[in-house]
Amino acid sequence: EPEVTQTPSHQVTQMGQEVILRCVPISNHLYFYWYRQILGQKVEFLVSFYNNEISEKSEIFDDQFSVERPDGSNFTLKIRSTKLEDSAMYFCASRGPSYEQYFGPGTRLTVT
Amino acid sequence: AQRVTQPEKLLSVFKGAPVELKCNYSYSGSPELFWYVQYSRQRLQLLLRHISRESIKGFTADLNKGETSFHLKKPFAQEEDSAMYYCALRQAGTALIFGKGTTLSVSS
Numbered sequence A: 001e002p003e004v005t006q007t008p009s010h011q012v013t014q015m016g017q018e019v020i021l022r023c024v025p026i027s028n029h030l031y032f033y034w035y036r037q038i039l040g041q042k043v044e045f046l047v048s049f050y051n052n053e054i055s056e057k058s059e060i061f062d063d064q065f066s067v068e069r070p071d072g073s074n075f076t077l078k079i080r081s082t083k084l085e086d087s088a089m090y091f092c093a094s095r096g097p098s099y100e101q102y103f104g105p106g107t108r109l110t111v112t
Numbered sequence B: 001a002q003r004v005t006q007p008e009k010l011l012s013v014f015k016g017a018p019v020e021l022k023c024n025y026s027y028s029g030s031p032e033l034f035w036y037v038q039y040s041r042q043r044l045q046l047l048l049r050h051i052s053r054e055s056i057k058g059f060t061a062d063l064n065k066g067e068t069s070f071h072l073k074k075p076f077a078q079e080e081d082s083a084m085y086y087c088a089l090r091q092a093g094t095a096l097i098f099g100k101g102t103t104l105s106v107s108s
Helices: none
Strands: A005-007 A010-013 A019-024 A031-037 A043-050 A053-057 A065-068 A075-079 A088-095 A101-103 A107-111 B003-005 B010-014 B019-021 B024-026 B032-038 B045-049 B072-074 B083-090 B096-098 B102-107
Touching: A005 A088, A010 A019, A019 A031, A019 A088, A019 A107, A031 A101, A043 A065, A043 A075, A043 B096, A075 A088, A101 B045, B003 B083, B003 B096, B010 B019, B019 B102
Parallel strands: A010 A107, B010 B102
Antiparallel strands: A005 A019, A019 A075, A031 A043, A031 A088, A043 A053, A065 A075, A088 A101, A088 A107, B003 B024, B019 B072, B032 B045, B032 B083, B083 B096, B083 B102
């Protein structure tokens, strides 16, 4: 069964550095999402992407964040200048024509 | 504002006991509600959607608009049901709003 994959599984970075989190959605899906979960807190929506543009974003998704689908398979989340409070688990999800969002295993981002 | 509340952080039951995981929501429109489950070391996966009114792995959930609730129930818990359960609301677009989650622990 096809799955959403994410790399790396764990990323450690220093405050102020740029990070790129990578996701490979399920191949025939058209809707892509990023969520994050700070330790001990709820899973929070960041952004959705459809037809090569952002379709929705939350208040969390400020100018420090950007998303891209650089080729036909990858979907990336970039954080330009990381802060300590960006430390979280970041989940990618994709959706086909049905309502169900399929989640990746997550990338744990640690900002030191 | 849209919000999903799961009041219990942890629910511990014995095998064979009934389970009810609580979920309340606030949403001004017509809600679409889901239950997602995350087993140990696995990814989040969809368990139930209110519109489908299915029973998956013995779990059911009924949307009660009067009480703004979408509680997840199972009459007889199994050890393999131990997991983290998240209630989620789909807002006007396609993004999901999650509750904080409830850890279900089923022991023998």
